[in-house]
Each structure stands twice: as structure tokens, then as C-alpha cells.
Amino acid sequence: MKAAAFDYVRVRDLDEAQAALARSEGAKLLAGGQSLGPMLNLRLARPALLVDISRLDALKTITEMPDAWRIGAGVTHARLEDLGERLTGARLVGTVARGIAYRSVRTRGTIGGSIAHADPAADWPLALVALGATVEIRTAGGGTRAQAAETFVRGAFTTDLAADEIVTAVVVPKRSAAARTGYFKFCRKAGEYPLVSAAVVLDPDRDAARIVMGALPTGPRDFPGLAAAVLRDGAAAASEGAIERAVDDALPGLDPVERRMRASAVRRAVLEACA
Amino acid sequence: MTVLTLTVNGEPVTVDVAPRTSLADVLREHLRLTGTHLGCEHGVCGACTVLIDDAPVRACITLAVTCDGQSVRTIEGFSDDPVMAELRTAFSREHALQCGFCTPGMLIAGRDIALRMPCAAPETVRHELSGNLCRCTGYAGIVRAVTTVAAGEAAATARAEMPTIDAPVILSSDAAPLATPAPRSAPQSSGTPASASPGVAPAGVTRFEEQFVIARPPAAVWAALTDFPMVAACVPGAELIEHGDSHVRGRLHVAVGPVKAAFAGSAKVERDDARRIGRVQGAGSDAASGSRSRADATFRVEEAPGGSRVVLVVDYALQGTLAQVSRSGVAQEIGRRLVATFAANLDAALAGEAAPPPQAAALDAKALLWASLKAWLRRLLKRPPP
Numbered sequence: 001m002k003a004a005a006f007d008y009v010r011v012r013d014l015d016e017a018q019a020a021l022a023r024s025e026g027a028k029l030l031a032g033g034q035s036l037g038p039m040l041n042l043r044l045a046r047p048a049l050l051v052d053i054s055r056l057d058a059l060k061t062i063t064e065m066p067d068a069w070r071i072g073a074g075v076t077h078a079r080l081e082d083l084g085e086r087l088t089g090a091r092l093v094g095t096v097a098r099g100i101a102y103r104s105v106r107t108r109g110t111i112g113g114s115i116a117h118a119d120p121a122a123d124w125p126l127a128l129v130a131l132g133a134t135v136e137i138r139t140a141g142g143g144t145r146a147q148a149a150e151t152f153v154r155g156a157f158t159t160d161l162a163a164d165e166i167v168t169a170v171v172v173p174k175r176s177a178a179a180r181t182g183y184f185k186f187c188r189k190a191g192e193y194p195l196v197s198a199a200v201v202l203d204p205d206r207d208a209a210r211i212v213m214g215a216l217p218t219g220p221r222d223f224p225g226l227a228a229a230v231l232r233d234g235a236a237a238a239s240e241g242a243i244e245r246a247v248d249d250a251l252p253g254l255d256p257v258e259r260r261m262r263a264s265a266v267r268r269a270v271l272e273a274c275a
Numbered sequence: 276m277t278v279l280t281l282t283v284n285g286e287p288v289t290v291d292v293a294p295r296t297s298l299a300d301v302l303r304e305h306l307r308l309t310g311t312h313l314g315c316e317h318g319v320c321g322a323c324t325v326l327i328d329d330a331p332v333r334a335c336i337t338l339a340v341t342c343d344g345q346s347v348r349t350i351e352g353f354s355d356d357p358v359m360a361e362l363r364t365a366f367s368r369e370h371a372l373q374c375g376f377c378t379p380g381m382l383i384a385g386r387d388i389a390l391r392m393p394c395a396a397p398e399t400v401r402h403e404l405s406g407n408l409c410r411c412t413g414y415a416g417i418v419r420a421v422t423t424v425a426a427g428e429a430a431a432t433a434r435a436e437m438p439t440i441d442a443p444v445i446l447s448s449d450a451a452p453l454a455t456p457a458p459r460s461a462p463q464s465s466g467t468p469a470s471a472s473p474g475v476a477p478a479g480v481t482r483f484e485e486q487f488v489i490a491r492p493p494a495a496v497w498a499a500l501t502d503f504p505m506v507a508a509c510v511p512g513a514e515l516i517e518h519g520d521s522h523v524r525g526r527l528h529v530a531v532g533p534v535k536a537a538f539a540g541s542a543k544v545e546r547d548d549a550r551r552i553g554r555v556q557g558a559g560s561d562a563a564s565g566s567r568s569r570a571d572a573t574f575r576v577e578e579a580p581g582g583s584r585v586v587l588v589v590d591y592a593l594q595g596t597l598a599q600v601s602r603s604g605v606a607q608e609i610g611r612r613l614v615a616t617f618a619a620n621l622d623a624a625l626a627g628e629a630a631p632p633p634q635a636a637a638l639d640a641k642a643l644l645w646a647s648l649k650a651w652l653r654r655l656l657k658r659p660p661p
Contacts, residue, residue, distance in 0.1 A: 102406025
């Protein structure tokens, strides 16, 4: 199908973008367009106005700070994939980027667009929560606020972003050299959205651990008790029974197949991190 | 219409297009470069893969207006490219094409793999090509061809001439520290308790159960739930078109993220006033997205500490475009949000507070799709007036 008609404006800076968003009720930001594009073509989305921020260089910088990486919202998955190992202390970012959809999607899709879109099965909402990342947001008045990734994503396609706010960057804290990570997702076909997913970050030197489940309609869900046990006792704390109990506590009443798949995703991610 | 300038296969081109026009349509319809094929038109099949500023992209989900000033290379633009020449030979040798529909996309994606991944193993090539579908299922030959070329001389030479990976990392040890994260709000709770017994829905049908407590006696709640206009007024995005004792017609507007849908439909309503049990069966469709939904909902009102408990069980099936997008229980989640909002509105209405706006914004900011939800809700609406 072809997209329904809409107006289009390519803005020169974020001020213009926010003015355009404020002006038109049906306005929608366009970054890489890799989620919005299909929705436009299927006519599921029919915005009155697309505000194109894909050319804003200000959103494309990657800055290494002493204790974190600041990744501009307009940075593509492909660029993070190519940086890979160079993202010292945050290599999981490159790993996750490499697994998103296909190269011809990664060359345009952006990290900021992905987390603002908040598809429940997407990689970044899950990975950024596990990494303890912070979302940097430009507010209506031109100010900046920062919000932890776990409270930024509030559910399927739902974020804490106000209509005239724009994600400008994500800030990923660096982990110590001793940190280990695991990431697992099950997709029926390579590159498709996963049915279940999980991410694990263990950083014994910083006494920090996160085990997070993704592909949930309510947004990523973390397991602090399990994470603390795994940090303390290693893989031994992540027996099938322990993980299934944690899954049952978090998500009572799952059907047996889904319960098993979710527990397996968590276990595989934990075992990778403990390997 | 918007005038834009592109460089296509090395030639400057100016076209005047509507903003909604995809790059693929500009290439095919305006420039008659029909080597770029359109298969799925929503970014799944890869047949429309072209290069923009040397990076592979899907032309079907790339708006032409966003490419203004950029350089596009289509399958017609590789006649002097040594890597593509090797790929063409390899495709012939390995019988890597049958009907040829996927071939332009396969060649451009294959060339990109050869340039990025020296000596890629067949498994790697297979994985990297997973975004390009061949309906003749000729993958074995395609993978062999790309694997050979990735290990070949033309690709090695081309890689040596490529600029090193663009890594515009700004190293700054004195970057301003980030403001302290200040979570503005807690994660959203589901608003209503999850059902204790999920039950089992028939095959192909998804079951959704929800319940909420209203601080009013059961008789009052039952009366409200069987008052169609009142129910409609409390359901975000609902619009009551017409109703009788046992039927209802209406529309439900749902907005989830960028997705908006308006399901029009009708349903029949059965009720047992003595037992305070009702059943609504109906169907609806969203013409714009070509989606349909069916639902069969039962509801009952029972005594509960502090008022009445409303228990709702909905079996629904969703077909069409929206169904393709529905994953990970999104429909159920949106249903939960809808019911939570409905419960709050009903509570307020019964408490004699200002009636909710006649047509609450469709699922406020957050709502998204779910047609199905709408459908059930509609069914809810359908309850005949006492």
C-alpha cells in the first residue's frame, strides 16, 4: 500500500521541530522512519504532518565521557554496530545494534527513534534498561531533563515523553572491566521482532546487576532479587526452578508455553553473562 | 508537492513529488528505473533495496522527500562496479536466480555484505541476507554466490579503497556531566487487578479478562452498564451511533503510538437482569487499515467489599493489517488500559461528578491500536438500556 497524504517539514534545529510539533495536533516526528514507514504504508498511522529531524547533525554525535557514553538520538543502529568493540565499557550496545532487523534497516533506524517509539518487542527499550541508561530529553521550553530508561518506557508504544518533547540522546554508563553481559532473544525468523527476550548486565566491581525481560506489553521488567543472587552466587543462583519462580512472581498466570519460553530466554542470557 | 534534487546513478535529477511518495515510487514511476522492485511495500522483503550515500536502505519505506540532496544508486547504476560484476557472474554460475524478482535487492545486499565482511562464512552470509526474501527459495545458490564474492579479489580491492569506518566519536573528557536522572513518574501499573483465572479461549481467539470495583451497590452499577449512552460516554474514544434493546451500533477510535484506527461495528446484546450477567457478540472493521475484529464478551456485576465488582471476559479475534502488527500481548494491554479508564470514568459518573466528556480522547496519548479492544468495548456499549 501507499501512505495516506500528509504534510512534511524538514527542520533545521530542535527549536523549529518543537514549534512544528506545537503547531499541529497531528504532527509526528520522523527520525529514521524504519518503524513509522511501514505503519504509514499500511495506513495504520496517518499523521497530518511529519517533522523530519533525520538531518539534524546535533543529534548524531557520540561522545565518550569519563564514565559514560552519550549517544545522540539520531545515531543509527548501523553506526553503533560498526563501532562495536570501540564502545569501551558498553560493548553490549554494539552487540544489540548488530542484532536489530537487517542492515538495510539499521542504516536508517535510530536509537532515539526506537526508544521513543517504544515497540514492546524492540531491542533498545530492553537493552537500555539493563544497561542502566538515561534518556536525555529536550523539554518544551528548550530545557533538558534526564529520565532513567526504566521509567521512560511505560508500556507498549507508551513513553513518558510529552507531545512537544524530543529525545536528544541516551547516556549509557560505562561498566567496569570485570562486567559481563548476556543478551538473548528468540525470533521466529532472523531479524523479526522477538517473541521473548532478556538482557543481563553483571558488574561485580560496582556491585551492580540487572536481569531484565523484554517483549512484554507492559514494558521491560527487571528481576532485582534474581540479579542480586546471580551477582553473589553466579550461575548456580539461576537454576531453571529459580528463574521460573521469578517469572511466576512477575507474571502470574502465563500459559505454559509462554512461561517456558520466557524463563528460557532469561536463563540463556544469564548463562551467557556467567560463562 | 515538493521539489527535490537527487543524484541518481551519478546523474542529477529534479522531481516534484507529494511528501507521501516513497523513494521506490520516484525511482520506478518518475524515473522509470524499474529494476528496483516492490514486493511487500512495508520493509519486509528487501526487493527494493538501493544505496543511499553508499548505504543499503529499503526504498519502499524511505520517503523520497527525506532524500533531498542525497545520492541514490539503483541496480541500474552498477555497470562499472567490479564487485557487482563478480556477483553477476557468480549468480549465473550458482543458479542464484529463478524468477528474478528478488535479484536486484539480493545483489545490492550481497555486495554490501561482500564489502563489509571479508571472507564471510556461509552461515554469516545467510544471516546477513535474512532481510531479503526469495519466493523461489533459491537461497542455497544465492548464499554460495555471495560467499564466493566476499572472499574474492574484487571485494578485497574495493575494501582497500573504502574510507575507514566512519566513527565520528568525539572524545571529550571534559564533557558536561549529565543531570541527575530524576524519574518523573513511576512505571505504569496495570490499573486493575489481573484476572485470577486466565481460562482457555478457543483456537484462533484471544481471551482477555479484567475486573474492577466500583464503590456503588450492584443494582446501580448494573443499571449504568445497561445504559448504552452512559457506557459509551465512559469508554474513551467510543461513539454510539444507534441502539435498541438488544443491539448497538457504534464506532471506537483507538490511538496507539502512531497508529490510529476507527472501528465501526455492531453487536447484539443479551442480558439477565436478575443474575446481572450480560453477553455481547459483535464484529467491526476499520476501513482505513482493512482490519476486522470479532468479539464475544460476557460481563457480570457482583457484590464486593465496598461496592460492586465488574468482571469482564472478552474473547476476540483480530484479522487484517492490525493483526500483523499485534505482538506481545499488545492488544490485551491496550484493553487493560481501556478498561481502567472506563472504570475510572464510570466511577466518576456514578459518583455524580461531571459527566465525562462525551467522547474522551481516543485512549489519550498512550493508547494505540487495538481494534479488538474497541470491538469489545463496543460490545460493552451495546448493553441495552433497562
